[in-house]
Amino acid sequence: xxxxxxxxxxxxxxxxxxxxxxxxxxxxxxxxxxxxxxxxxxxxxxxxxxxxxxxxxxxxxxxxxxxxxxxxxxxxxxxxxxxxxxxxxxxxxxxxxxxxxxxxxxxxxxxxxxxxxxxxxxxxxxxxxxxxxxxxxxxxxxxxxxxxxxxxxxxxxxxxxxxxxxxxxxxxxxx
Ligand code: ADP
Numbered sequence: 001x002x003x004x005x006x007x008x009x010x011x012x013x014x015x016x017x018x019x020x021x022x023x024x025x026x027x028x029x030x031x032x033x034x035x036x037x038x039x040x041x042x043x044x045x046x047x048x049x050x051x052x053x054x055x056x057x058x059x060x061x062x063x064x065x066x067x068x069x070x071x072x073x074x075x076x077x078x079x080x081x082x083x084x085x086x087x088x089x090x091x092x093x094x095x096x097x098x099x100x101x102x103x104x105x106x107x108x109x110x111x112x113x114x115x116x117x118x119x120x121x122x123x124x125x126x127x128x129x130x131x132x133x134x135x136x137x138x139x140x141x142x143x144x145x146x147x148x149x150x151x152x153x154x155x156x157x158x159x160x161x162x163x164x165x166x167x168x169x170x171x172x173x174x175x
Pocket of ligand 1: 010011013023032034079116117118119121123124125153155156159
């Protein structure tokens with residue numbers, strides 16, 4: 001089966017995919033940035049389901065229904081806070097992408113969209129986060145053959161350029 005990875009510009013809460021990923025905090029009860037946007041768009045039932053999940057550790061992922069979103073599911077993952085790069089941030093960030101894809105695939109998601117986890121309020125430099133995100137998804141997909149489409153949903157033109165540059169670099173030889 002063909003598996004496609006791409007980057008797009010937009011608000012992730014508007015995407016019609018099977019699962020969108022939320023860059024949540026460990027309480028899973030909502031916050032700023034993409035988390036706030038997802039909770040506002042999904043409606044109040046989302047926080048009720050999130051309360052039952054008992055939080056989430058850094059690098060892990062939990063899944064809920066999408067409620068009022070076009071997406072069927074929301075995968076909530078907690079990225080690492082950037083502390084300079086030697087505090088396990090790359091491993092934790094890679095784990096977010098791996099676990100999110102796995103849990104989405106377990107629910108039968110064929111299309112999954114990711115935001116740029118940790119690169120907002122949590123301060124992870126996007127020049128380092130984007131290549132790691134792409135490499136981790138590329139490594140994970142062969143084990144998840146039912147996932148056909150992964151999109152990196154970028155919030156700014158600058159972020160989109162960084163993702164597109166990296167995607168062309170890694171896919172250049174395969175294209
Ligand atoms: P974190 O706390 O993990 O850093 P943020 O929500 O602050 O999470 O930022 C993660 C990324 O999501 C940033 O690149 C930010 O620009 C982006 N972002 C913010 N709102 C949205 C949205 N509605 N859709 C997609 N990406 C968004």
